Amino acid sequence: MLKSFKSVLFIFFLFVVIGASAQFRPAAVNWTDDGEAYLTISNGNIIRHDVKSGDEKVLVSSAELTPEGASRPLSFNIYSHSPDYKRWLIFTNTARVWRYNTRGDYWIYDSQKKQLMQLGRSLPSQSLMFAKISPDGTKAAYVSSHNIYTEDLATGKITQLTTTGTRKYINGTFDWVYEEEFGCRDGFRWSPDSRKIAFWNVDATKVRDYYMLNTTDSVYSIIIPVEYPKVGEPPSPVKIGVITLADKNIKWMNVPGDPQQHYIPRMEWTLNSNEIVLQQLNRKQNESRLFLCNVNTGVAKNFYTETDKAFIDIKSRWNNDDPIGWDWFSTGKDFLWVSEKDGWRHIYRIDKEGKETLVTKGDYDIQTINCIDEKNNYVYFMASPDNPTQLYLYRIKLDGSGKAARLSPAQQQGTHSYNISPLAKYAMHSFSNYKTSPAREWVALPSHTPLNPERSIDQTARVNAHSNIEFFKVTTEDGITLDAWMVKPVNFDSTKKYPVVFYVYGEPASSTVVDRYGSQNNFLFQGDMSLEGYFQISVDNRGTPSLRGSEWRKSIYRKLGRINIRDQAMAAKKILEKPWFDKDRVAVWGWSGGGSSTMNLMFQYPGIYKTGIAIAAVTNLLYYDNIYEERYMGLPQENIEDYVLGSPIHYAKNLQGNLLFIHGTGDDNVHYDNAEKMLNELIKYNKQFQFMPYPNRTHGISEGAGTSKHLGTLYTNYLRTYCPPGPKAQ
Numbered sequence: 001m002l003k004s005f006k007s008v009l010f011i012f013f014l015f016v017v018i019g020a021s022a023q024f025r026p027a028a029v030n031w032t033d034d035g036e037a038y039l040t041i042s043n044g045n046i047i048r049h050d051v052k053s054g055d056e057k058v059l060v061s062s063a064e065l066t067p068e069g070a071s072r073p074l075s076f077n078i079y080s081h082s083p084d085y086k087r088w089l090i091f092t093n094t095a096r097v098w099r100y101n102t103r104g105d106y107w108i109y110d111s112q113k114k115q116l117m118q119l120g121r122s123l124p125s126q127s128l129m130f131a132k133i134s135p136d137g138t139k140a141a142y143v144s145s146h147n148i149y150t151e152d153l154a155t156g157k158i159t160q161l162t163t164t165g166t167r168k169y170i171n172g173t174f175d176w177v178y179e180e181e182f183g184c185r186d187g188f189r190w191s192p193d194s195r196k197i198a199f200w201n202v203d204a205t206k207v208r209d210y211y212m213l214n215t216t217d218s219v220y221s222i223i224i225p226v227e228y229p230k231v232g233e234p235p236s237p238v239k240i241g242v243i244t245l246a247d248k249n250i251k252w253m254n255v256p257g258d259p260q261q262h263y264i265p266r267m268e269w270t271l272n273s274n275e276i277v278l279q280q281l282n283r284k285q286n287e288s289r290l291f292l293c294n295v296n297t298g299v300a301k302n303f304y305t306e307t308d309k310a311f312i313d314i315k316s317r318w319n320n321d322d323p324i325g326w327d328w329f330s331t332g333k334d335f336l337w338v339s340e341k342d343g344w345r346h347i348y349r350i351d352k353e354g355k356e357t358l359v360t361k362g363d364y365d366i367q368t369i370n371c372i373d374e375k376n377n378y379v380y381f382m383a384s385p386d387n388p389t390q391l392y393l394y395r396i397k398l399d400g401s402g403k404a405a406r407l408s409p410a411q412q413q414g415t416h417s418y419n420i421s422p423l424a425k426y427a428m429h430s431f432s433n434y435k436t437s438p439a440r441e442w443v444a445l446p447s448h449t450p451l452n453p454e455r456s457i458d459q460t461a462r463v464n465a466h467s468n469i470e471f472f473k474v475t476t477e478d479g480i481t482l483d484a485w486m487v488k489p490v491n492f493d494s495t496k497k498y499p500v501v502f503y504v505y506g507e508p509a510s511s512t513v514v515d516r517y518g519s520q521n522n523f524l525f526q527g528d529m530s531l532e533g534y535f536q537i538s539v540d541n542r543g544t545p546s547l548r549g550s551e552w553r554k555s556i557y558r559k560l561g562r563i564n565i566r567d568q569a570m571a572a573k574k575i576l577e578k579p580w581f582d583k584d585r586v587a588v589w590g591w592s593g594g595g596s597s598t599m600n601l602m603f604q605y606p607g608i609y610k611t612g613i614a615i616a617a618v619t620n621l622l623y624y625d626n627i628y629e630e631r632y633m634g635l636p637q638e639n640i641e642d643y644v645l646g647s648p649i650h651y652a653k654n655l656q657g658n659l660l661f662i663h664g665t666g667d668d669n670v671h672y673d674n675a676e677k678m679l680n681e682l683i684k685y686n687k688q689f690q691f692m693p694y695p696n697r698t699h700g701i702s703e704g705a706g707t708s709k710h711l712g713t714l715y716t717n718y719l720r721t722y723c724p725p726g727p728k729a730q
Contacts, residue, residue: 035421082137271332373424432517476570499585507593541567561646603651664697
């Protein structure tokens with residue numbers, strides 16, 4: 001749900017809903033270890049580019065990546081290499097597992113021997129997952145059919161390390177809910193000395209299956225089971241094992257606590273091969289404990305604990321949603337961690353005894369940790385102390401001394417992103433705002449000097465000086481001030497009144513009000529809404545991950561479907577006081593969590609919203625998975641009334657306006673039972689509406705010929721019919 005249920009933003013539709021991941025898509029910048037160059041793929045060649053000089057060198061040619069007897073080279077866009085760059089690991093022929101292409105074939109190219117070899121040749125085709133070369137470059141490890149294997153790169157000998165793997169007893173990877181809510185997919189780690197492998201074991205045998213039906217690919221329906229723990233069901237027990245390759249012995253870590261009442265969302269080796277570090281969350285996700293585990297004895301030492309009255313975010317929240325890695329420095333004695341314990345999302349320096357030092361200070365949130373420059377004693381991070389709709393690069397001393405210094409140029413107001421090289425010498429810098437199309441440049445750090453002044457962002461960025469987008473703030477009758485944007489109709493005339501289309505998301509994983517180019521586009525509308533005379537508006541309610549302090553974000557705890565909905569409605573009520581808004585033509589729409597918000601707005605505030613388009617909505621909070629809902633709503637065994645009052649289905653009888661409801665019957669994320677339960681409730685009260693099921697489509701409703709065009713056409717025609725475009729006389 002960190003991706004597909006809550007993060008649907010216009011410009012990122014393909015990335016978020018259809019599927020992408022930091023692990024399983026090509027890196028934006030694939031840096032060399034020295035930070036002086038980066039690697040790219042061009043015409044099947046792997047090329048090294050020197051950042052400063054621009055010189056290029058082919059490291060591996062397409063001819064070298066052509067299997068014996070084949071007429072064409074391997075087709076790939078994801079690869080890795082051994083630390084010495086002598087062996088290259090190529091991921092090809094990929095297949096989708098839920099949302100991500102994490103299964104396929106792996107090939108090894110030995111640049112010294114000039115040999116290309118396929119891994120796992122005795123295993124089923126397209127079955128390998130997460131292959132990684134060992135740190136010493138002699139072996140590869142991978143998962144196939146829920147078991148872990150190693151392969152000697154010199155001899156091709158395959159060794160099976162685990163034998164217990166099944167669909168619901170999983171070694172080295174994860175079940176559906178760990179993938180969706182914690183970003184966990186790659187479930188094993190090589191030790192630094194290449195002699196051991198630490199891995200997750202997930203026992204989903206006690207989790208009930210949700211049965212999806214494929215009714216289109218056969219005369220008889222095909223049952224597709226998904227191990228899916230609904231709200232109120234205990235988590236799958238998870239444990240960490242460490243395999244010694246020499247004898248295949250598995251030592252299980254003795255982490256205290258009932259495995260059915262805890263999660264282990266993060267695990268890594270420390271900088272030595274005798275211990276691992278892991279994070280354990282209790283089921284309510286309001287207590288986080290860090291453990292150091294001795295891999296030889298299995299003893300787990302709890303050295304750092306944090307509690308919260310609401311919930312605690314996991315490491316991926318400040319790590320660009322990348323579940324791999326731990327921010328070690330000081331030769332492995334210290335690491336960086338992020339906490340909201342003082343009311344703001346701050347960086348802390350923590351040692352192995354749990355002693356902490358606050359690094360960032362002040363009334364502001366950091367967004368992500370981007371780089372540790374240990375040599376110069378700095379940490380680089382993203383933040384925006386003055387405007388939560390924007391992002392800028394800062395750095396501060398690792399010891400917490402001094403003040404944070406902003407490095408992003410003062411004249412570039414908007415949203416920045418950086419891919420910083422090892423040693424923090426260079427960065428790929430990208431920038432945009434609502435009226436400036438995306439531009440990028442190479443810069444030297446910390447001076448932020450463009451390496452090529454003629455191709456700098458200041459020289460190449462294209463600005464639309466006549467943009468009809470406006471950012472503003474609205475204060476509701478409850479005294480809550482919210483950020484918002486609007487896109488005005490072309491040739492706007494304040495003496496006339498216009499239809500309004502609100503875009504809503506409203507849940508804790510994504511903000512819709514961001515000062516970034518394209519975020520104000522409506523990707524479903526077939527045409528130009530501004531030219532047709534629509535106002536488009538979006539408001540960021542309390543509970544979203546906006547950089548406005550933990551009180552803002554955690555105010556939604558146990559109030560999902562209520563506090564966010566009231567904020568949206570009261571903001572709309574205030575906005576619509578202007579005479580140029582036609583109160584009879586007010587529409588709202590959203591996808592996934594935004595679909596849920598759309599229904600709640602239509603049902604709870606029918607006097608404001610006249611037309612709604614809800615796509616892939618959770619209609620009853622009790623029908624979604626346990627990790628997400630229990631994080632933000634608590635356990636239903638303790639506060640079932642909060643679940644009832646937050647669910648759209650509870651208010652369905654209040655529908656007065658025009659509702660278009662859309663859902664994919666093959667949605668493994670927000671199950672189709674959400675749709676059918678809502679249909680029955682609306683039917684029960686004789687509420688007339690329109691419904692469009694998309695057969696066998698998943699949460700992104702993208703599969704199948706013509707689907708995206710059909711969905712866009714359906715959306716557009718409904719909006720034009722029930723919320724007609726164009727100005728009218730006041």
